[in-house]
Amino acid sequence: MPELSPQPQVVAPFEQLNRRFRPALMAFFLRRLGSHAEAEDLTQEVFVRITAMDVGRMTSSEAYIFQMAANLLRDRSRREKVRFDFRADAMADEQSGLDLREPSRVAASRQSLERLESALRALPDTTRNMFVLYRLEHVDRRDIAAAFGTSLSTVDRHLARAMAHLTRSMRDDE
Structure with missing residues (x-):
């Protein structure tokens, strides 16, 4: 019986991008975040977003992928700032002993207005x-x-x- 030669594997463009950029993206995020778990999450987010695109039409995949990664970091930073500010305001309200959402305070404020x-x-x-x-x-x-x-x-x-x-x-x- 003749021996079958192995078929060459065709690697999808997405898989090629994953193999090529995953280590670099992980390093990119790790340097900036210092957390392996967060770096993994953001790397995964980049690839989730890529799956929604037509990878074959991407002209400069490296530039596009790292711009996307930088944008994800900026978005994360903005969200963290909002969360930090909210927590700081909540703590200040707690320490002052005031509950700004207390119904009687809301009613009094409406009456004043x-x-x-x-x-x-x-x-x-x-x-x-x-x-x-x-x-x-x-x-x-x-x-x-x-x-x-x-x-x-x-x-x-x-x-x-x-x-x-x-x-x-x-x-x-x-």
């Missing part, structure tokens, strides 16, 4: 508009004066009236 909104509506239109532009929209007083065709001192008087009215209204409602 409603009182403020009511006090704003009670102002004359021009005064209210100048106050909103200055305090909420951060428009310069000179620009407000120009927009209303008035002097800077008139704008200042309107702003002072608005602040006095709002302060009285908020204090009276307490």
Whole structure:
């Protein structure tokens, strides 16, 4: 019986990329993260994303793969920063003894906002508009004066009236 010669193995483009880049990607992530588990996870993520692409049409696979790896690191860094900031805020709230999501605090805050909104509506239109532009929209007083065709001192008087009215209204409602 004739001897069968082994068939040459055809390696898929994805498998070629995996063999070629997995060690380099692992080294890339390990240098930056210092954690073998995280490096493995991010390397795997690169290859998961590659499977969703047409690998045969990739012109510069090395540049593309390492740009993808750098983007994954940036995304990871952003997520970690958000998580860190959230934890820091939560700890600060815990240490202050305040629960910002406590229903009574939420209700009191809503009531304060409603009182403020009511006090704003009670102002004359021009005064209210100048106050909103200055305090909420951060428009310069000179620009407000120009927009209303008035002097800077008139704008200042309107702003002072608005602040006095709002302060009285908020204090009276307490």
